Amino acid sequence: MKLLDKFQAMAGVRAELDGLGIRPFGAVTEKILSPTEAIVDGRRVILAGTNNYLGLTFDPECIAAAQRALAEQGTGTTGSRMANGTFAEHVALERELAAFYGRRHAIVFSTGFSATMGMGATLAGSGDVVMLDADSHASIYDGVRLGGAEIIRFRHNDVENLERKLARLGERAANTLVILEGLYSMLGDIAPLAEIAQLKKQYDFCLMVDEAHSLGVLGERGRGLAEAAGVEEAVDFVVGTFSKSLGSIGGYCVSNHAQLEAIRFSIRSYIFTASPSPAVIASTRVALRLMQERPQLRTRLWHNAERLYAGLQGLGFTLGPQASPVVAVRIEDRETALRWWPQLLEQGIYVNLVVPPASPSAFSLLRCSVSAAHSDDQVDRIIAAFATLRTGA
Amino acid sequence: MASYEPCLARVLEILGALGKAKTTITEASDLAGELGLSSIDVMEVIEQVEDEFDISFPLNSLSGIHTVSDLAREITRLSTS
Numbered sequence: 001m002k003l004l005d006k007f008q009a010m011a012g013v014r015a016e017l018d019g020l021g022i023r024p025f026g027a028v029t030e031k032i033l034s035p036t037e038a039i040v041d042g043r044r045v046i047l048a049g050t051n052n053y054l055g056l057t058f059d060p061e062c063i064a065a066a067q068r069a070l071a072e073q074g075t076g077t078t079g080s081r082m083a084n085g086t087f088a089e090h091v092a093l094e095r096e097l098a099a100f101y102g103r104r105h106a107i108v109f110s111t112g113f114s115a116t117m118g119m120g121a122t123l124a125g126s127g128d129v130v131m132l133d134a135d136s137h138a139s140i141y142d143g144v145r146l147g148g149a150e151i152i153r154f155r156h157n158d159v160e161n162l163e164r165k166l167a168r169l170g171e172r173a174a175n176t177l178v179i180l181e182g183l184y185s186m187l188g189d190i191a192p193l194a195e196i197a198q199l200k201k202q203y204d205f206c207l208m209v210d211e212a213h214s215l216g217v218l219g220e221r222g223r224g225l226a227e228a229a230g231v232e233e234a235v236d237f238v239v240g241t242f243s244k245s246l247g248s249i250g251g252y253c254v255s256n257h258a259q260l261e262a263i264r265f266s267i268r269s270y271i272f273t274a275s276p277s278p279a280v281i282a283s284t285r286v287a288l289r290l291m292q293e294r295p296q297l298r299t300r301l302w303h304n305a306e307r308l309y310a311g312l313q314g315l316g317f318t319l320g321p322q323a324s325p326v327v328a329v330r331i332e333d334r335e336t337a338l339r340w341w342p343q344l345l346e347q348g349i350y351v352n353l354v355v356p357p358a359s360p361s362a363f364s365l366l367r368c369s370v371s372a373a374h375s376d377d378q379v380d381r382i383i384a385a386f387a388t389l390r391t392g393a
Numbered sequence: 394m395a396s397y398e399p400c401l402a403r404v405l406e407i408l409g410a411l412g413k414a415k416t417t418i419t420e421a422s423d424l425a426g427e428l429g430l431s432s433i434d435v436m437e438v439i440e441q442v443e444d445e446f447d448i449s450f451p452l453n454s455l456s457g458i459h460t461v462s463d464l465a466r467e468i469t470r471l472s473t474s
Binding site for chain 1: 431432433436440447448449450451452453
């Protein structure tokens with residue numbers, strides 16, 4: 001087999017989609033109108049697949065801060081955090097993140113992917129063990145592979161399965177990094193973190209939680225699942241992203257471990273890339289403040305999440321196991337998912353199409369995500385569009 | 394602790410029950426190519442053998458597993474180590 005032959009299967013998928021006249025993977029947003037509306041592929045749509053949980057992407061304060069930073073500090077840093085790319089604002093954001101989480105140390109990364117990948121790759125190396133939830137994000141899988149640790153996955157959200165595997169490790173459990181996510185991006189379900197934190201007492205492992213989808217979504221102050229579950233002390237490292245609730249791009253890690261400052265100088269995805277641009281850092285800092293000042297955004301987000309979940313459940317769709325800002329409609333056969341996605345788009349609803357192997361099982365998903373910025377009318381229009389899939393109207 | 398033969402026999406049973414193979418499954422069958430198993434199918438098989446043989450299967454081992462025999466040998470190794 002020649003080097004490029006392995007891409008034939010993917011080329012076949014692309015050709016199949018082209019034949020159907022649909023472009024679910026890379027649909028072009030021609031004009032973004034608001035946090036919840038856009039022109040996509042020539043059609044005005046309600047955005048129901050964006051991860052813009054708090055709807056802050058068009059907040060005037062965030063935009064003004066970004067504009068000021070752009071004018072005063074330029075378009076980019078052109079360098080690594082380890083060289084010329086640490087501006088006072090990067091350090092300020094790290095200080096603000098640490099204060100928000102009530103932890104002593106914070107690192108800001110250029111993307112959420114580089115944060116989770118970099119921490120996974122750096123914390124556990126040769127001779128160590130990583131235990132990760134089976135539904136973990138690609139950045140976690142990729143990172144731990146780079147690190148060279150022995151990688152064992154446990155069944156998704158299955159505490160018993162995790163404990164059985166920890167028990168098999170014996171003394172090596174103390175050399176183990178357990179990784180899970182607060183809120184899973186595909187099915188919108190939440191990790192049994194309180195039970196997993198309990199296991200630490202017996203097995204003494206290190207725990208890293210990716211709060212990418214739960215920052216601003218869970219917890220009284222929006223710190224994520226660890227706060228909501230009341231087990232923040234048990235979580236050694238929290239990683240996350242700015243590209244969801246905070247409406248920009250970038251990633252972070254916070255911890256009370258003093259070693260995080262030494263770890264910082266060992267993370268290749270932190271060292272060998274340019275730091276986030278000043279405008280990104282400026283809008284992120286404002287969004288982090290607004291998220292704390294406006295808890296009503298979280299209340300509104302959950303109102304919308306529960307409204308959409310109940311509406312789709314009432315139509316008889318199979319959904320993820322619990323209501324959350326990610327509402328995934330599970331579809332047994334891929335062909336139906338490929339037929340339904342453009343039907344929703346034609347009715348002015350953009351959702352995410354997820355097919356195996358990107359989905360966590362052999363099923364396909366029409367993945368919706370809601371925002372605090374959605375109105376009741378918009379949520380009802382999403383539900384109404386799904387209703388026509390059932391009736392064929 | 395299990396030896397190779399019972400591991401192989403059980404792997405053949407599990408793969409047969411999956412119902413994916415269009416040809417006879419043998420020790421030499423290639424999991425992805427000949428039997429058409431997706432990465433999700435392979436993980437399902439691994440979850441089953443982990444429970445049955447009381448082992449934890451490192452993902453690091455997967456890159457070296459191409460055939461039914463490779464899988465049975467790795468299970469044998471893990472259950473005797």
